[in-house]
Amino acid sequence: MESGVETLQSGGDTDQSHKFFGGIYHPWRRFFARLIDMAILGDFIIPLLVFCLIFLSAHTAGTIAKALENPITLGFVVLGLLILIEPVLLSTWGNTPGKWLFGISLRTTDGDKLSFGEALRRSINVVIRGFAFGIPIVSLITLYLASRRLTKTGATSWDRTSQCVVTHKTWGTARTIVCALVVILFLLYYAADRAAP
Numbered sequence: 593m594e595s596g597v598e599t600l601q602s603g604g605d606t607d608q609s610h611k612f613f614g615g616i617y618h619p620w621r622r623f624f625a626r627l628i629d630m631a632i633l634g635d636f637i638i639p640l641l642v643f644c645l646i647f648l649s650a651h652t653a654g655t656i657a658k659a660l661e662n663p664i665t666l667g668f669v670v671l672g673l674l675i676l677i678e679p680v681l682l683s684t685w686g687n688t689p690g691k692w693l694f695g696i697s698l699r700t701t702d703g704d705k706l707s708f709g710e711a712l713r714r715s716i717n718v719v720i721r722g723f724a725f726g727i728p729i730v731s732l733i734t735l736y737l738a739s740r741r742l743t744k745t746g747a748t749s750w751d752r753t754s755q756c757v758v759t760h761k762t763w764g765t766a767r768t769i770v771c772a773l774v775v776i777l778f779l780l781y782y783a784a785d786r787a788a789p
Contacts, residue, residue: 609743617746618760619739621694624775626718628690631778633677634670667726671719678718679711694771695761703757710754717750 608615638660645653660666681688686705687697698706698714706714722738724730738748751758761767 606746607744608746609740611743614739614743617742618696619742621760621771622696622742622758623735623739624771624778625688625690625694625696628693628774628778629678629688630670630674632689633673634666637673637677638666638669664726664728671723671726675712675715675719678715679706679708682706682711682714683708693774695763695767697759697761698756699759701755701757706754706756710756714750714754714756717753721749 606616608617613620642653642657642660645656660669678688682698683706685692686699691697698711700706700710719725722731722734724734742748747758763771
């Protein structure tokens with residue numbers, strides 16, 4: 593499917609900010625991988641947790657479900673879960689479902705998986721420096737600035753803080769088609785969800 597791996601993304605010094613789609617640093621690939629991970633948390637993990645809560649307290653589960661109808665509240669909860677779940681995946685598997693799908697892998701400079709502590713620090717930095725705690729408008733600015741930094745320097749601030757190496761598999765036709773379809777379905781699903789009464 594893939595013919596190889598594109599190398600070091602953290603610590604590069606080639607300015608790719610004027611390249612189409614961010615050049616070799618793949619900011620859009622990383623962005624959509626992150627969105628897929630957050631969609632899994634928001635649309636599968638959180639409803640599953642609320643469902644489990646029904647067995648403990650139907651009233652509490654109902655209250656939580658009602659609160660999660662607010663997209664800002666849901667965003668805060670998703671980012672909180674991201675901090676809890678992503679480090680486990682990164683320290684055991686080396687990536688997340690979204691990163692795996694998009695051919696992204698995280699390793700230490702020695703080629704090992706990140707430790708739980710390193711992955712936890714990275715996830716916290718993503719939430720703070722990348723998503724600005726999910727604060728509307730502000731998060732768009734921080735995401736834009738992170739993308740600019742990535743394409744100019746080869747690394748986000750959270751890559752450098754955790755001293756991790758981000759690699760991208762070279763995409764073959766099959767992965768390109770699958771990832772494009774996943775992104776399209778993702779966008780159609782959320783457009784339909786927003787349009788629903």
